[in-house]
Amino acid sequence: MLRTLLIALTGGWLISCSSPSTSNDNANETDHQMTELPLDVHSYARPNFARITHLHWIAEIDFTNKIINATARYDIDKAAAADEIILDTYGLNIESVVDEAGNELAFTIGEMDSHLGKALRIGLGGETHQIAVVYSTQPGAKALQWLDAEQTAGKELPFLFTQSQAILARTWIPIQDSPGIRFTYSAEVTVPNNMLALMSATNPTEKNESGTYSFEMKQPIPAYLMALSVGDIVFKPVGPRTGVYAEPSLVDTSAWEFGRMDEMLVAAEELYGPYAWERYDVIVLPPSFPFGGMENPRLTFATPTILAGDRSLTALIAHELAHSWSGNLVTNATWNDFWLNEGFTVYFEQRIMEAVRGRDYAEMLIALGQQDLRHTTDEMGTSKDSHLKLDLEGRDPDDGMSDIAYEKGNFLLKTIEAAVGREAFDNWLKNYFERHKFQVMDTETFVEEVNSELLTTEELRSEVRLDEWIYGPGLPDNCPEITSARFAAVDNQIEAFGAGSGADELATTDWTTHEWLRFIRGLPSELTETQLNDLDQAFGFTNSGNCEILAAWFQKTIPNNYATADARVESFLIEVGRRKFLTPTYVALVEADPSKEKARAIYAKARPNYHSVARGTMDELLDW
Ligand code: BES
Numbered sequence: 022m023l024r025t026l027l028i029a030l031t032g033g034w035l036i037s038c039s040s041p042s043t044s045n046d047n048a049n050e051t052d053h054q055m056t057e058l059p060l061d062v063h064s065y066a067r068p069n070f071a072r073i074t075h076l077h078w079i080a081e082i083d084f085t086n087k088i089i090n091a092t093a094r095y096d097i098d099k100a101a102a103a104d105e106i107i108l109d110t111y112g113l114n115i116e117s118v119v120d121e122a123g124n125e126l127a128f129t130i131g132e133m134d135s136h137l138g139k140a141l142r143i144g145l146g147g148e149t150h151q152i153a154v155v156y157s158t159q160p161g162a163k164a165l166q167w168l169d170a171e172q173t174a175g176k177e178l179p180f181l182f183t184q185s186q187a188i189l190a191r192t193w194i195p196i197q198d199s200p201g202i203r204f205t206y207s208a209e210v211t212v213p214n215n216m217l218a219l220m221s222a223t224n225p226t227e228k229n230e231s232g233t234y235s236f237e238m239k240q241p242i243p244a245y246l247m248a249l250s251v252g253d254i255v256f257k258p259v260g261p262r263t264g265v266y267a268e269p270s271l272v273d274t275s276a277w278e279f280g281r282m283d284e285m286l287v288a289a290e291e292l293y294g295p296y297a298w299e300r301y302d303v304i305v306l307p308p309s310f311p312f313g314g315m316e317n318p319r320l321t322f323a324t325p326t327i328l329a330g331d332r333s334l335t336a337l338i339a340h341e342l343a344h345s346w347s348g349n350l351v352t353n354a355t356w357n358d359f360w361l362n363e364g365f366t367v368y369f370e371q372r373i374m375e376a377v378r379g380r381d382y383a384e385m386l387i388a389l390g391q392q393d394l395r396h397t398t399d400e401m402g403t404s405k406d407s408h409l410k411l412d413l414e415g416r417d418p419d420d421g422m423s424d425i426a427y428e429k430g431n432f433l434l435k436t437i438e439a440a441v442g443r444e445a446f447d448n449w450l451k452n453y454f455e456r457h458k459f460q461v462m463d464t465e466t467f468v469e470e471v472n473s474e475l476l477t478t479e480e481l482r483s484e485v486r487l488d489e490w491i492y493g494p495g496l497p498d499n500c501p502e503i504t505s506a507r508f509a510a511v512d513n514q515i516e517a518f519g520a521g522s523g524a525d526e527l528a529t530t531d532w533t534t535h536e537w538l539r540f541i542r543g544l545p546s547e548l549t550e551t552q553l554n555d556l557d558q559a560f561g562f563t564n565s566g567n568c569e570i571l572a573a574w575f576q577k578t579i580p581n582n583y584a585t586a587d588a589r590v591e592s593f594l595i596e597v598g599r600r601k602f603l604t605p606t607y608v609a610l611v612e613a614d615p616s617k618e619k620a621r622a623i624y625a626k627a628r629p630n631y632h633s634v635a636r637g638t639m640d641e642l643l644d645w
C-alpha cells in the first residue's frame with residue numbers, strides 16, 4: 022500500500038505531467054466539447070458535468086489477503102461549472118484522493134444501495150484535471166474470484182480473474198461505471214513470483230523476473246470491459262493476429278481447439294469492416310468462470326467447458342469476437358438497450374460461422390437458438406422483460422440477461438434482413454459500425470436509423486413491425502421459421518426411437534454436437550430406466566466430456582430419476598461454475614425434489630467454487 026501511495030504522490034505524476042497528451046490520443050472528447058451522454062440509472066456518475074478520459078492504474082495483487090491495493094489516477098474532462106466528479110464504488114476502502122499537485126481533495130461517500138453501491142463524490146478546484154484515488158478492495162469484492170491452488174488445473178499456484186459486466190467494475194476500481202463513458206487506460210500490476218498478469222489491453226506473452234507487468238489500452242472503452250487475470254498462465258500463438266493463454270497443462274489443447282480463430286477474424290472483417298483492436302487473444306480460465314465467454318477487448322475470457330476436443334463449441338469464440346464490433350465498438354447506451362449488444366452479436370456470430378463452416382452448419386446453430394427462444398417466450402408470457410427495450414431501473418441489470426436480448430434480438434435482425442435482402446442489410450450494418458464506432462447506441466436511435474435507411478417504404482415497415490418487436494412482449498408472428506435439413510434427419514431418428522427402435526439401430530453417423538443436442542432435447546420428457554440405459558449404453562452420454570451434451574442429458578436423467586447419472590450430476594456441479602449450466606440443472610433437481618434437500622446438499626459442496634454472480638442466482642433459487 023505504501024508503495025502505491027508513494028508512486029501516486031511522486032514519480033507517477035511526473036511521467037504523466039511531462040506527457041499529458043499521450044493518455045488522450047484516442048479519446049473522443051477534447052476539454053471543451055463533451056458529447057452529451059444519456060442518463061444511466063445504474064451509475065451515480067454525471068458525465069455531462071465531469072467524466073474520466075484516461076485511467077492509469079497501479080496495483081499490487083495480494084493473494085494472501087485476497088485484496089488489491091491500488092492507486093487509480095484519472096484524467097478528467099469537465100464542464101466549466103463542474104465542482105465535483107462522481108465515481109461509482111462498491112465495497113472499496115477509499116484511503117485518500119489527491120490532485121495533480123499532490124493536494125488532498127475533499128471527498129464524500131454516499132449511502133449504500135444494494136445494486137449500485139456508493140457514490141464517491143470528489144470536490145474539484147477550477148484547475149484540477151487529474152485526480153488519484155488510493156484504495157483497496159475487500160476480500161468479497163463481487164467482480165473478483167480468488168481461486169486457491171487446488172481449484173486450478175496445475176494445483177500449485179492460486180488464480181485470480183475479474184468479471185466486470187454489467188456493473189461490477191466498481192467493486193475493484195472506483196470508476197464511472199456506465200457503458201456510455203469511455204476512457205483509455207494504462208496499468209502497472211505487480212503479482213507474486215511465477216505468475217503472469219493479463220488485462221483487456223496490450224499483454225505480455227511471458228512471465229518476467231520483477232513480477233510487475235505494464236499494460237496499455239489505447240482505444241477508449243467503457244468500464245464494464247476492464248478485466249484482469251493473474252495465475253500460472255502461458256501463451257501459445259494460433260495465427261498471425263491470434264493466440265491463447267491458459268494454464269500450462271491446457272495451452273496445447275486450447276490452441277488446437279481454437280485453431281481456426283484467425284480465419285474467424287478474417288471472415289468477420291470481410292463481413293463488417295476492419296478489426297479495431299489489433300490483436301485477438303483468448304484466455305481459457307478455470308472452470309468456475311461464471312460465463313461461457315466475456316468479450317474483454319483484445320483478450321476474450323473463456324470457460325474451459327468449450328474444450329470439447331472436436332472444435333464443436335467454438336461458435337462461442339465467434340460470438341466474443343463479434344463483440345469487438347457490436348458492443349465494444351458500438352456500445353449499448355444503458356443496460357436497458359442490452360439487446361443492441363447481444364442481439365447484434367448473435368446475428369454476427371452466426372454469420373461468421375456460416376462463412377467458416379457453411380450454411381447447413383450455421384442453420385443448426387440458428388435453429389437451436391430459436392428453440393431456446395420459444396421456450397423462453399412461452400415461459401415469460403406477456404412479461405415486460407420479454408420486450409427488447411428493457412426497464413431495469415431499481416433492479417440488477419443482470420436480470421436483463423435472457424434469451425430475449427440474445428435471440429429475440431437476433432431474430433429481429435433476421436426479420437429485417439429477410440425484408441430488405443442480405444446485401445442491403447450487410448452494407449447497412451457495415452456502415453453502422455463505421456459511423457458509430459467508439460460511441461453509444463440506444464434503441465430509439467436504432468429505430469430511427471432503420472426506418473430512415475432500411476425500411477424506407479410503408480410496405481417494408483408493415484412487413485417488419487419494428488415497434489411490436491421492440492416494445493411488445495413475446496415473439497411476433499412474422500418471425501422467420503428456421504428449417505435445418507440436418508435437424509430434420511435427427512428428428513426422424515427421435516421418432517424411430519419413440520416408435521421402439523433400439524438406440525444402437527439409429528442412424529447417427531457423423532453427428533456433431535449440435536445434432537446430439539437436437540436429439541437429446543427432442544427425446545420424450547418421460548423416459549423409462551430401460552430407455553435411458555439403452556441410450557447411455559449406445560452413446561455414452563453420462564460419461565461425455567462435452568459439457569453441452571452433459572447438461573442437456575441431465576434435463577432428461579434428473580426428471581426421470583435415472584440414478585446412474587446422479588454421481589456425474591454432482592461432480593459436474595462441483596467442478597463447473599458456468600451459470601448457463603448450473604441454473605437448469607439445479608432447477609431440474611428442485612422440480613424432482615421440491616423439498617430442495619438434494620439440490621441443497623450438492624450446493625453446499627459446490628458453492629465455495631462459484632463466482633459471486635453464479636452464487637447470487639443459485640442462492641435465490643435454493644433459498645440459501
Ligand atoms: N457479454 C456476455 C456475457 C455477459 C452478459 C456477462 C451480461 C455479464 C452480463 C458474453 O458475450 C456472452 O454473451 N456470453 C455467452 C456466450 C454465448 C451466447 C455464446 C455465455 O456466457 O454463455
Ligand code: ZN
Pocket residue numbers: 340344362363366
Ligand atoms: Zn455476448
